[in-house]
Amino acid sequence: MTFPPLREELRGIAPYGAPQLDVPYALNTNENPYGPSAACVADIAAAVAEAAAGLNRYPDREHLALREGLATYLSRDVAPGQAPIEAAQVWAANGSNEVMLQLLQAFGGPGRTVVSFAPTYSMYPEYARDTHSRFVAGRRADDFTLDLDAAVTLVEAERPSVVLLPSPNNPTGTALAPEAIGALCEAIGDDGLLVVDEAYGEFRRAGTPSALELLLTYRNLVVTRTMSKAFAGAGLRLGYLAADPAICDAIRVVRLPYHLSAVTQAVALAALAHTDELLGAVDALRAERDACVAWLREQGLHVADSDANFCLFGTFADRHAVWQRLLDEGVLVREVGPEGWLRVSIGTPAEMAAFRAAMMVVLEHPGVAGGES
Template sequence: MTFPPLREDLRGLEPYGAPQLDVPVQLNVNENPYGPSAACIADIAASVAQAAASLNRYPDREFVELRAGLATYLSRDTAAAGWSITPEQVWAANGSNEVMLQLLQAFGGPGRTAISFAPTYSMYPEYARDTHTRWVQGRRAEDFSLDLDAARALVEAERPSVVLLPSPNNPTGTALPPDAVGVLCEAVGEAGIVVVDEAYGEFRRADTLSALELLPTHRNLVVTRTMSKAFAGAGLRLGYLAADSAICDAIRVVRLPYHLSAVTQATALAALRHTEELLGQVDTLRAERDRTVAWLRSEGLTVADSDANFCLFGTFADRHAVWRGLLDRGVLIREVGPEGWLRVSIGTPEEMAAFREALVEVRREL
C-alpha cells in the first residue's frame, strides 16, 4: 500500500492551477485589472469590521440579505421582460467553482452523466470526477461554436443529468447561439438540468442575450455568475446562481454548514452597493478586447470571436516557446486550450501595449 492512501482514481494527478508568478504584466487568469475605489474599499472595511464584532457566532447560513441583493442585481437582465428574480431563486457559494461542485453533488453522482463540449473549462471534468459522475465530452465546431444539431443528438443519446454550457465559453470566448439553451433544455427534460455558466456574462456584446431571460420558460435551467470577473472581486470568492427555487432547495441538502462566512457575506453586500462603479470599466474592457482581436488578426494570427474579457489566438508550432518568450519579457498569459493556441486576458491599455510589443519581438525572434 502506497502512503498516503489516496483514492486510486486520484493517484498521479496534479492539482488545478494557473501559474502565479510575480511579473509586471499579468494577463493569464482573466481578472479585472481595475481595482475598487477608495470609497468602495472603505465600505468593505467598515462592513467587515461590523461583521467581526459577532464572529463568535455562526453566520446566517441562508445568507438571506445577500440572496436578496444578488436577486436585485440579476433582475437588471430580466427587467425588460417584465419580471424579477426572487431571493428564493438565488444561491451562492465560495466562487462559482463551489457552486458548480454543489450542482454536481446534488444532481450528478454514481450512475449519472454530465456532458459538456470541448474545448471548454478544464475544471468541468474535475467536478465530475470528484462527485463520481460519468463524464462525456462532445466537440465544438472548427470555429469553436456549438454545433446545435450534434449537441442535441449527444444529449438524446446519453441522457445526462447535468449539461454544462459556458457562455461565453472559456477558453475560447464564444457565446452560445440564441436558440441553443431552449433546444437543449427541452432535449434534457426534467430528468436533468442545463447549467449555463455566465462567469463572463457581463462582458458579452449588446446583442448577446443572457440565459436569465429563459428561466420562466425552462424550470430545469440554471444560470451561474461570479463576482470574480466583471465585479473585480477575484479575491472575494463569491459565485452564485439563479434557478427554479426547487433547485436551490435541493442544493441546500449538500452544502456544508455555514459555508459562507460572515466576512464573505459582508464584503459581497458592500460590493453590491458599489455595482455601478465596479462594473464601470466593463465597456472599456470590451473595447480593448475588440482592439486586441483586430490587432492580432492584422498580425496574421487566427483569433476566436470573443464575448469575454479575453481572447484565444494562434496557431503556433511551439506555443510554449511563445509563452516562455513573453514571460521572459515580463508578460504572463495562459497556455491553455487546443494545441497551438494561447489565451490573453484583457488588461489596461498600458498592459496591452506591453503585450503587443512583446509578442512582436517574440515572433520575430522565433
C-alpha cells in the first residue's frame, strides 16, 4: 500500500482553493473590498480582549448569545407580518462550509443521496464525498436558471435526503425563483431537506426575496448565510443557518465539542453590533456589479445575470489564456464554472477600473479572447 494510507477515493485529488497570488488586484474570491471602520475594529479588539481573559475556560458550546444576535439580524428578511426568527431556529459554525458539512453529517451518509444542479458551488460534491453520501447533479438551463420541472422530476426520482441550492448561485450569480423553493420543498416532503445557500443573499437585487420568507411554511427548508461576504468578515469564518428547531437539535449531535471558539463568538457578536456599517457598502457593490455586467456586454461578451457580488463572463475558446493574460496585467480572476467562462469579483471603483483596462488589453490580443467555446 502506498504511504500514507489515504482513503482510496481521495488519492490524487487536489485540495479545494482559489490561487493565492501576490497581485495588485485580487478579484477571485468574492471578498468584500471594504474593511471595517476604526470604531468597529476597536469594538472587536475590546471584545477579543475580554474573551482572552477567560481562555482558560471552554466557550459556550451552544453559543446562545450569538444565536440570539443572528436571529435578530435574520428577522429583518422575514415576510411582513411573520413572526421573528428565534435563537432556537439558528445554528452557527466555522464558515458556511462547516454548516454544510454538519448538515450532511446529520442528514446524509451511506445509503443517502444529495442532489444539486450544475453548474454550482464546487464544494457540494466534496461535502457529499466526505460524508460518504451519494451525489447526483442535475443540470441548469442554458441561462443558468433552474429548470423547475426537470428539478422536481429529478427529486422525485432520486428521493434525496438533502438538496443543495445556492441563491444566488455560485459561480453564475443566478437567483432562485421563489416558486422553486415551495415546489421543491413539497416534492422532497418529510424524506429530506432543501438547503437554500444564501451566502451572497444580501447582494440580491431589489424585488428578489429571501428564502427566509418561507421558513415557517416549510419545516424541511434550511436557509444558510455567512458573515464572509456582505459582512466583510471573510477572515472571521462564521457561517450560520435558520431552520426548524428540530433540525438545529439534530446538528448538535454531530458537531464537535466547543466547535466555536470564545474568540470567534466575541468577534461575531461585536461585528453584529455594527451591522448597518458593515452592510453599508452593499448598495455600492451592487451598483458596481451592474455597471460591470453592462460594460462586459458592451464588449460583446456573454454575462450571466447576477444577484451576487461577482460576474460570470465569457465565452472564450481558451479561457486559461485569458486568465493568464489578465494575470499578466496584474488582475487575478477565477477560472471556475463551465468551460469557456471566467468569474470576476466586484471590487472598489479603482479595482474595477483596473479590471476593465486589463480586459481591453486582452480583447485586443488576437486569438486569445472572443471565441465561443
